[in-house]
Amino acid sequence: PPMRRWPxxxxxxxxxxxxxxxxxxxxxxxxxxxxxxxxxxxxLGCPAAAxxxxxxxxxxxxxxxxxxxxxxxxxxxxxxxxxxxxxxVESAMVALTSxxxxxxFVPHPSRLASDxxxxxxxxxxxxxxxxxxxxxxxxxxxxxxLLGKPLVSASALQSDGQLMVLNNPPSPQGDNAGGPCYxxxxxxxxxxxxxxxxxxxGILGPVVGVMGVLQALEAIKLLTKVAPEPSRMxxxxxxxxxxxxxxxxANPMFRSIRLRTxxxxxxxxSVQASITAxxxxxxxxxxxxxxxxxSPVDAL
Amino acid sequence: PPMRRWPxxxxxxxxxxxxxxxxxxxxxxxxxxxxxxxxxxxxLGCPAAAxxxxxxxxxxxxxxxxxxxxxxxxxxxxxxxxxxxxxxVESAMVALTSxxxxxxFVPHPSRLASDxxxxxxxxxxxxxxxxxxxxxxxxxxxxxxLLGKPLVSASALQSDGQLMVLNNPPSPQGDNAGGPCYxxxxxxxxxxxxxxxxxxxGILGPVVGVMGVLQALEAIKLLTKVAPEPSRMxxxxxxxxxxxxxxxxANPMFRSIRLRTxxxxxxxxSVQASITAxxxxxxxxxxxxxxxxxSPVDAL
Amino acid sequence: MGEKQDIKFxxxxxxxxxxxxxxxxxxxxxxxKDELSGERLVLSHLIQALADxxxxxxxxxxxxxxxxxxxxxxxxxxxxxxxxxxxxxEGEEKYEIQDGDHIIFVSTLHGG
Amino acid sequence: MGEKQDIKFxxxxxxxxxxxxxxxxxxxxxxxKDELSGERLVLSHLIQALADxxxxxxxxxxxxxxxxxxxxxxxxxxxxxxxxxxxxxEGEEKYEIQDGDHIIFVSTLHGG
Ligand SMILES: [Zn+2]
Ligand SMILES: [Zn+2]
Numbered sequence: 055p056p057m058r059r060w061p062x063x064x065x066x067x068x069x070x071x072x073x074x075x076x077x078x079x080x081x082x083x084x085x086x087x088x089x090x091x092x093x094x095x096x097x098l099g100c101p102a103a104a105x106x107x108x109x110x111x112x113x114x115x116x117x118x119x120x121x122x123x124x125x126x127x128x129x130x131x132x133x134x135x136x137x138x139x140x141x142x143v144e145s146a147m148v149a150l151t152s153x154x155x156x157x158x159f160v161p162h163p164s165r166l167a168s169d170x171x172x173x174x175x176x177x178x179x180x181x182x183x184x185x186x187x188x189x190x191x192x193x194x195x196x197x198x199x200l201l202g203k204p205l206v207s208a209s210a211l212q213s214d215g216q217l218m219v220l221n222n223p224p225s226p227q228g229d230n231a232g233g234p235c236y237x238x239x240x241x242x243x244x245x246x247x248x249x250x251x252x253x254x255x256g257i258l259g260p261v262v263g264v265m266g267v268l269q270a271l272e273a274i275k276l277l278t279k280v281a282p283e284p285s286r287m288x289x290x291x292x293x294x295x296x297x298x299x300x301x302x303x304a305n306p307m308f309r310s311i312r313l314r315t316x317x318x319x320x321x322x323x324s325v326q327a328s329i330t331a332x333x334x335x336x337x338x339x340x341x342x343x344x345x346x347x348x349s350p351v352d353a354l
Numbered sequence: 355p356p357m358r359r360w361p362x363x364x365x366x367x368x369x370x371x372x373x374x375x376x377x378x379x380x381x382x383x384x385x386x387x388x389x390x391x392x393x394x395x396x397x398l399g400c401p402a403a404a405x406x407x408x409x410x411x412x413x414x415x416x417x418x419x420x421x422x423x424x425x426x427x428x429x430x431x432x433x434x435x436x437x438x439x440x441x442x443v444e445s446a447m448v449a450l451t452s453x454x455x456x457x458x459f460v461p462h463p464s465r466l467a468s469d470x471x472x473x474x475x476x477x478x479x480x481x482x483x484x485x486x487x488x489x490x491x492x493x494x495x496x497x498x499x500l501l502g503k504p505l506v507s508a509s510a511l512q513s514d515g516q517l518m519v520l521n522n523p524p525s526p527q528g529d530n531a532g533g534p535c536y537x538x539x540x541x542x543x544x545x546x547x548x549x550x551x552x553x554x555x556g557i558l559g560p561v562v563g564v565m566g567v568l569q570a571l572e573a574i575k576l577l578t579k580v581a582p583e584p585s586r587m588x589x590x591x592x593x594x595x596x597x598x599x600x601x602x603x604a605n606p607m608f609r610s611i612r613l614r615t616x617x618x619x620x621x622x623x624s625v626q627a628s629i630t631a632x633x634x635x636x637x638x639x640x641x642x643x644x645x646x647x648x649s650p651v652d653a654l
Numbered sequence: 655m656g657e658k659q660d661i662k663f664x665x666x667x668x669x670x671x672x673x674x675x676x677x678x679x680x681x682x683x684x685x686x687k688d689e690l691s692g693e694r695l696v697l698s699h700l701i702q703a704l705a706d707x708x709x710x711x712x713x714x715x716x717x718x719x720x721x722x723x724x725x726x727x728x729x730x731x732x733x734x735x736x737x738x739x740x741x742x743x744e745g746e747e748k749y750e751i752q753d754g755d756h757i758i759f760v761s762t763l764h765g766g
Numbered sequence: 767m768g769e770k771q772d773i774k775f776x777x778x779x780x781x782x783x784x785x786x787x788x789x790x791x792x793x794x795x796x797x798x799k800d801e802l803s804g805e806r807l808v809l810s811h812l813i814q815a816l817a818d819x820x821x822x823x824x825x826x827x828x829x830x831x832x833x834x835x836x837x838x839x840x841x842x843x844x845x846x847x848x849x850x851x852x853x854x855x856e857g858e859e860k861y862e863i864q865d866g867d868h869i870i871f872v873s874t875l876h877g878g
Contacts, residue, residue, distance in 0.1 A: 065424070068424050068425055069424050069425060069427060069428060070428055071425050072425055072428060072429070072552060072553065072556050072557050073428055073556060073557070073558055073559065074556070075555070075556040076512055076513070076555075076556040076557075076558065078513060078558075078603065079556075079558070094878050096878050097877075097878055098878040099878070101401070101563070101567070104431045105429075105431070105559045105560040105563050108427060108428045108429055108431055108559045109428055109558075109559050109560075110428065124365070124368050124369050125368055125369060125371050125372055127369060127408060127453060127454060128369060128370055128372060128373055128408040128409055128410065128454075129372070129405075129408055131404045131405070131408055131453060133453075134452040134453055135452065135453070135454065135455055136452060152434040152435060152436060153427060153431060153433075153434055153435070154427060154428075154435065155435055183878075184878050185878055186876060186877050186878040187876055188843075188876050191876060208878070209874070209875035209876055209877055209878055210875060210877050210878060211781070211782060211875040211876070211877040212376055212782065213376070213378060214780060214781050214782065214875060215875070216781070216872075216874065216875050239845070240842065240843060240874060241842070242842035242843075243842060243843070244841065244842050244843025244844075244873075244874065245831070245832075245841060245842070245843070247831075247832070248832050248841065248843060248873070249843075249876055250782060250876075250877070251876070251877055252372060252877035252878070253372065255375070255376075255782070255877070256372050256373060256374070256375040256376040256379075257372050257373070257376075257877060258373055258376065258378075258379070258409075258571070258574065259373065259405045259408045259409050259570075260405040260409075260567050260568070260570040260571035260574060261571065262877070262878065263401070263405050263567040263570070263571075264564055264567045264568060264571065267401070267560050267563040267564045267567055268560070268564060270559075270560040270563070271558070271560035271561065271564065271602055274558065274560060275602065275603070293605065296605075296606075297845070297852075298606075298607070298608075299780060299781075299870075299872060301780055302571055302575065303378065303575070304778075304780070304790065304791075305593065305596075305610065306598075306608070306609075306610035307598070307608070307610065308598075308606070308607070308608035308610070309606075309850060309870075310605065310606035310607065310608070310850065311845075311847050311850055311851065311852060311870075312850065312851045312852060312855065313852045314852045314854040314855060394766050396766050397765075397766055398766040399766070483766075484766045485766055486764060486765050486766040487764055488731075488764050491764060508766070509762070509763040509764055509765055509766055510763060510765050510766060511669070511670060511763040511764070511765040512670065514668060514669050514670065514763060515763070516669070516760075516762065516763050539733070540730065540731060540762060541730070542730035542731075543730060543731070544729065544730050544731025544732075544761075544762065545719070545720075545729060545730065545731070547719075547720070548720050548729065548731060548761065549731075549764055550670060550764075550765070551764070551765055552765035552766070555670070555765070557765060562765070562766065597733070597740075599668060599669075599758075599760060601668055604666075604668070604678065604679075609738060609758075610738065611733075611735050611738055611739065611740060611758075612738065612739045612740060612743065613740045614740045614742040614743060
C-alpha cells in the first residue's frame, strides 16, 4: 500500500493552498493519501501525470516500455531533447520530481502485459488509460473491472479526442449499479485495417494535450467525489456514463454524449463474464490476437 | 521581425513529422516562420507556451513580471521547486529550451505596461492573454486592436474557465468585418468587489491547464487557417465569434456560446473609438483606475 | 386577458455566480404575463425577480449588488446567454422568455 | 400510402470517418417511407444508403468495409449517436428518424 501521511505540514498548505481553499477539495484536505496509476507516458500520459503530480497525489505509478524519441517531443511535454533515448518512465520522473518532490513515484518501465497487469494495478485507487492500441485498452479495462477500480480512458488522433470515465462506480461483475466498461461500449474490436496510430495518422499536440489534462481532472473529481455546491457536502453519486467527444475543427469543439449502461452480456463486467483473474494471470487471454493485426501498408 | 528559416532541415521533419502529415498543417510546412506572444506565464501561460514550443512556433515571446512561488507549482507546470524565487520568464525558458532548443525565445521579464505594450506586441503574429487582472486584460485587448493582431483570451477560477478568440479577423478600427474585441464583450469593467483572483478564490490545476492548452490550439488554428477538409485547401473564413465556457462540475462540462459581433460604439474597435496608440503610449489611459480596486477583505 | 398559464424554463449560474444562488441550476416557472404591468414575460422581469428574490433561490445574506446594479440591470462582467447565444443577438432584456428556454448567467473570470 | 414528404436531418462523421465522406457534416433529405419495403425510415435504412452511397456523399474510391460489415451493420469501433445520445438507449438500427434529428457516426480512437 502507498505511503500514508497525515496531517499536513505547513509546506503542504503553502504548496496546495490554491486548491485547498476550494469547497470541492478542501474537505478532503489534499490528495496525499491517494494513488493513481498512469498507463502510457506519451501524449496523454505526460500532461495527465504533470497535473496529478502538481496537485499532490501521494503516489503516482508510471507504466511505459518505450524510450523517448525526437518525434514525441512536439506533444509529450514531460520529456526533453536531452533525454531522447532514455526510457519514458525515467524521463518523466526527472521532470515530475522537479515539479513536486513530495510525490512518491513507482516506475514500471515495461509494456503492460496480461500476466502482470493485476499485480501492477492492485495498489492504486484508480487508473488512467493513456495507451495507444486497442489490445492494451481492452487489457487495461478488463483489469480495472476485475479489481474494482474506476478507469479514466482517453484517446486522440489527428484533430480529434475522446474521453470516458469507465467502471464508475466500480461495482463487482454482474452488479448493474456499476458503470459500463470498455467492452460494454466496444464489445468487438475494430477491424485492424481501420485502426490508425498517431504515428501513421498524425496528431496535433494540443489536441492530445487537452485530453490528457482532462484525464487528470476526472481523476481528481473521482478522488474527491463531493458535490459542487458547498451546501451539499455529502459524497455525490457517480455522474451518469458519458463520452466527451473533441474535434478541434468542428463547431462546437466539444460534445457530451449520454452513454449506455452496463451491457447484460458483457464479457468482462456482467454475470456472464468470461474474463476472469485466473485467465488473465495465466496468459490464456491473447489480447493481440483478439484485436488482430495488419501490415502498415494495408492501413487506412 | 523574427528569424525566418526555410526550407526545413531533416531534423525538423523528424521532430514535427506527426503534425506535418496532418492535412490541416502539412500545407503550411511548420510554424518556423510564426511568432506568438504569451502574456502571463502562470497557470494558463505555462501549458500554452509548452504546446506552442512543442509545435515549433519559430519565435515565442514571454511576458511576466513575477517570480516563481511554491503556491504556483500545483498548476504552473513549467516551473519547478528548484526554481522558486527565479523570474517566471527565466524559469519557463529553462523548461521550454529543454523541450525544444530550436525555438527563439524573447524574454520580457516585467509586468505589461500601457506605455510599452505597443512596442512589445508589434513583432508578433498573434497574442495570448494569459493574465490575471481585468486592467491587464483591457490593456492587452486594446493593444491588439490598435496593432491589428488576433487575440486568444482565456481565464479561469476555481472549477470554471472561459476562452474567446477576439479581434479575429483583426480588421482596422471601424471595419465591421472584424471580430469583436474584449471591450465589445465587456464594455464596462466589473465592480472591483466582484473580482476574485486565483489567489483568493482558489483554482484547480487541470481546469486552468485545459484552458491554457486550448489557447495553444486556437493559436495553431489561427496560424494555419486552413479548412479542416483536405478537399478544401483554400484559407477558411474566420470562425464566427464564440465563447467557450468550461465548468468542471457541470454537465456538460463545455458549452459553446455564439457571441455578439463588433459593437457599433466600442471604445476600442469602432469608428467612434477613443482608444488611440498615442493615448496608450503616452500613458494617459489609466487601466488600473478604469477598473478600480478594492481591499481584499471586501472581496466576494 | 384570461391567459394564466406559466412558462417553465431553466436558469443556470456559472463563473462563480453559483455562489450567490441556492444551486447552480434551477427549473423555474413564472406567469406568462407580469402581474403588475400585464406585459409578456421578458428577461428584465426575470432579472428583477432574481434580484428581489421572490423565488427565494438566492442564498441568504448574499448581496444583490453582486448580481444587479441600482437600476436592476445585470452588473458589468455578467453575460446573459439565451439557448447558447449571447443575449445581445436576441434582444437583451426585451427578449420574451419561451417555454423550455435555457438561460445562463455567467460571470466573466479574470484569473490565470 | 400517398404520403410522400421527406425527412430532413443532419449527419456528422467524426473520429476520422470524415476521411470516408465528402464532408464532415451533411444535411440529408430522405423519403419518410423506404421505397422498397414501405417501412418508416429507420437508422438501418440510412446506414445502408450511406454504404451503397446512392446519395454520393462517400468519397470516390473509399472502401465500404471501413464503414459497414458484410451484413450492412456498422463495423465494430463505430458509435452511432442520436441527438447527443448513444443509439443503444434509443433502439439502435430500429430508431425511426425524426425531422431535425442530429445523427453522429464516430469512430473510436486509439492513439495517445
Ligand atoms: Zn462491461
Ligand atoms: Zn470592440
